[in-house]
Amino acid sequence: MRFVIPAGRARLIAGAVAGVLLLGWLSGLGPVHANATRVPAAASGPPPNARRPPARHARPVPSRPPVDCRKVKCVALTFDDGPGPYTARLLRMLAARHAKVTFFLIGGNIRGREAVVRQELAQGHAIGDHTWSHPDLSTLPEKRIRTQLTRTLSAITRTTGQPIHLMRPPYGATDRHVGKVARRLGLAQIIWDVDTDDWRDRNSAIVAHRAISRAHRGDIILMHDIHPTTVRAVPKILRGLAKRGFTFVTVPELLAAHPPKPGRVYFRGH
Numbered sequence: 001m002r003f004v005i006p007a008g009r010a011r012l013i014a015g016a017v018a019g020v021l022l023l024g025w026l027s028g029l030g031p032v033h034a035n036a037t038r039v040p041a042a043a044s045g046p047p048p049n050a051r052r053p054p055a056r057h058a059r060p061v062p063s064r065p066p067v068d069c070r071k072v073k074c075v076a077l078t079f080d081d082g083p084g085p086y087t088a089r090l091l092r093m094l095a096a097r098h099a100k101v102t103f104f105l106i107g108g109n110i111r112g113r114e115a116v117v118r119q120e121l122a123q124g125h126a127i128g129d130h131t132w133s134h135p136d137l138s139t140l141p142e143k144r145i146r147t148q149l150t151r152t153l154s155a156i157t158r159t160t161g162q163p164i165h166l167m168r169p170p171y172g173a174t175d176r177h178v179g180k181v182a183r184r185l186g187l188a189q190i191i192w193d194v195d196t197d198d199w200r201d202r203n204s205a206i207v208a209h210r211a212i213s214r215a216h217r218g219d220i221i222l223m224h225d226i227h228p229t230t231v232r233a234v235p236k237i238l239r240g241l242a243k244r245g246f247t248f249v250t251v252p253e254l255l256a257a258h259p260p261k262p263g264r265v266y267f268r269g270h
Helices: 007-027 087-096 114-122 142-160 176-185 204-214 228-243
Strands: 074-082 102-105 126-129 188-190 220-224
Touching (some): 074 087, 074 228, 087 114, 114 126, 114 142, 126 142, 204 220, 204 228
Parallel strands (some): 074 102, 102 126
16 A cells, blocks of 8 residues: 655645754854853964963073183173163163173062063173172171072072072172172172272263273273163263273173182182
């Protein structure tokens, strides 16, 4: 026995089936229901935290071959008490002449200027410890000397990821207790040969004249990048010393022939 669907009813069933299929297809393109979740295209892929790059530490990028100060007329410009509000400008001046210097940092000045400290290393400059708050270390007991130095060491290491091997005692004041603590911390003591007295005479022309006229081969010159008058003097200092045949090096480069030993005091390339 054969079952036959009347033609009219067959058309009705076919139309209903087609309608159901069409609605199912359109539902995939229609608006999202109130309790459905749409993932934006920008949110696809790994979670944001997974894509965040790791924290970057500064890595010195040498832009020139090593300088041999036994063959070249070297001078080491050094800047104390930063980082300060004028340090970034100073870095631009130094970069323009490819000059390398050494910065002795106050630990209490680093917070908020971490990027400047990293830039110092990235440009090939050297960094040293200048204590946390600039006290006369020779008047302090060893425990406080250590605290002043280690707090700054920790701040620099957290900021740059680089070890520090140099320190400069504020006012150049040191004694056997300072030397003992510095030795235990692996820090050589760096003093200076030429003091520009830029902290006293806030006059760019005077500061530049002292630096240029007093420099001798192998000298370490003291300045402070917290003074705008000093920073303004730097281009003239660089031009004047370059005319006298000097090459600008960091303290480690100056002392490379006889690497500095922890605890010892160094000046004039010795």
